[in-house]
Amino acid sequence: STPGTEYLIFVHGFVFSLGTGNFNLKITLSTPVANDICSGAEDIAIGDVISASTAIATVDGNVTCGFVPQSPGVWYKTVGDGGLYSVDTCSNVTSFDTVISVFGGACDAPVCVDYNDDSCGLSSSVTWQTQVAEEYLILVYGSESQRGGFELSLTLAPPPPGNDECVDATPVGIGSTTTGTTINATSDVTGVDFCGNSFLTTPGVWYSVV
Numbered sequence: 001s002t003p004g005t006e007y008l009i010f011v012h013g014f015v016f017s018l019g020t021g022n023f024n025l026k027i028t029l030s031t032p033v034a035n036d037i038c039s040g041a042e043d044i045a046i047g048d049v050i051s052a053s054t055a056i057a058t059v060d061g062n063v064t065c066g067f068v069p070q071s072p073g074v075w076y077k078t079v080g081d082g083g084l085y086s087v088d089t090c091s092n093v094t095s096f097d098t099v100i101s102v103f104g105g106a107c108d109a110p111v112c113v114d115y116n117d118d119s120c121g122l123s124s125s126v127t128w129q130t131q132v133a134e135e136y137l138i139l140v141y142g143s144e145s146q147r148g149g150f151e152l153s154l155t156l157a158p159p160p161p162g163n164d165e166c167v168d169a170t171p172v173g174i175g176s177t178t179t180g181t182t183i184n185a186t187s188d189v190t191g192v193d194f195c196g197n198s199f200l201t202t203p204g205v206w207y208s209v210v
Contacts, residue, residue: 030056033074038063038107041075041137044154046084046085051093054142054148063139065101066115073141079153080130080194084186086157087138090123090148096148097122101138108135114187117143118201123150127157127186127203169206178194180205 001007035042036057044050057072078085089098099117103110113136119125122143130136133169143154163170164185172178184201 003159012154016046028130029041032056032058032083035075036072038110038137038139039076041077041107044076044078044087044138044152046078046154046156048154050152051149052140052152054140055149057141057147060139060141061102063105063110063126064104065110065112065139067099067101067117069101069109069139069141071142071145072147073139076138076140076152078136078138078149080132080134080136082132083130084127084157085130085136086125087152087154088120089152090199091127091153092121093097093151094123095150096146097143098150099118099123099141100126100145101139102128103139103199104124104134116174116187124181127160127184151171160185160203163205166206167207172207172209174209178207180207 001190004133007187011023011199018135021034033052033056037062042050052074054074054082057074060069060073061069063069067071087100087102089100097118101115102113104113105111116124116126140150142148161181161192162168163180166188182203182205185205187203
């Protein structure tokens with residue numbers, strides 16, 4: 001809220017319901033957590049497991065990375081070492097449908113690196129290649145209007161398959177049969193036309209044929 005601003009509250013029945021009745025309207029004051037905004041991002045390092053909540057956070061509708069957030073979110077930051085990092089909310093502690101967006105750059109001009117929704121059930125996981133000494137911003141928020149508690153883990157991911165990137169596509173021939181895997185692969189979000197599928201965030205590997 002903005003100091004000195006008057007807000008109007010309209011109480012009504014559920015859509016298509018003609019019912020009426022009595023109710024209690026309670027107004028409380030909540031203070032958002034420090035990492036509710038990007039500039040207050042909480043540090044997270046490899047091996048850290050953080051339990052937190054978006055319950056009293058606010059919506060970060062001015063950033064876009066795969067999705068435009070419509071629900072409250074909280075921010076974290078980490079520094080790359082050139083390794084493959086993996087951040088996830090894949091825990092039984094997580095109580096709602098989460099989305100994770102990872103950004104490079106600064107808070108005033110964040111650049112989308114990768115994002116995910118529903119990698120492990122309704123929880124999320126993002127794996128990305130870091131650059132040495134580069135800071136990354138991690139936004140955890142809910143799908144649509146959801147909010148709640150979650151557990152966030154940051155780990156060093158195993159190396160991806162050799163054909164994880166388009167430039168390293170594995171040649172295959174007509175009539176051949178090739179065994180492959182997408183385990184430990186990364187998603188190809190930036191700068192790739194997915195043949196009309198703009199929501200593809202799952203890991204993939206590449207092949208080429210002449």
